[in-house]
Amino acid sequence: MNALREACKVAVQTLTGVDALIRPGVSTEEINRFVHEDTLRRGARPAPLNYHGFPKSVCTSINEVVCHGIPKAEDVLQPGDIINVDVTSILGGFHGDTSVTFYVGDPSPEAKHVTEVSRHSLQLGIAQVREGARLGDIGAAIQEFAEAQACSVVRAFVGHGIGRVFHEPPQVSHVGRAGSGMRLKAGMCFTIEPMINIGTHEVEVLDDDWTAVTLDGELSAQFEHTLVVTKKGCEVLTRRPGPLSRSDRFPGMFA
């Protein structure tokens, strides 16, 4: 348990370092280089690198990219972009997995909406977690809120069990029915990582076999935490110690 905690802490520290890097003109390859080097500096390894052939050390997903964006020197951040940076660190054999959507300059109303709905939907999902609750309670809370905010919830990718293995059972759907699905037990570790879209929930994977984009080209945003179930709730292992300057800019928008 402590080893998983430490892996999660390293992922948070690296993601916090990314926050300081986000500005117009920075390429996703520069973000990749920072994540790679910062992870090694902390005595950890970047889990994405060579994972099922993924070529880089972090996923960088801009605007209509839903997830698994591949960093590239040509992909340069523009004012008004939103970008999800998804960091997974391996330390002491355990994986810590966390992501945030950052604002590059000032967001459009749409970009702000989808990002804040995604941020809040993760919090609502987390609030369902406790021993005895069902997996479906998490998906239901996320889906109900996001759809009431005129957004859609991606079905094609899900949260996952995590520990010594990057992705393991259970699959944690971000849609569902309250009272359905597996019963949660104290000690279970998994991620919740809702991908929320402005338009259709449908996605398409590009010819690079990784980059998932919205089928309609509309914006998508995502936040991810790794957590462990407790009797009364959960411990968010990737909780950040303070706000991020390029992400936590609209506090309490849906609180």
Ligand code: MF3
């Ligand atoms: N970090 C992603 C997740 O949240 C998975 C990335 S797999 C990779 O599950 F190969 F694309 F890095």
Ligand code: CO
């Ligand atoms: Co994950």
Ligand code: CO
């Ligand atoms: Co992740």
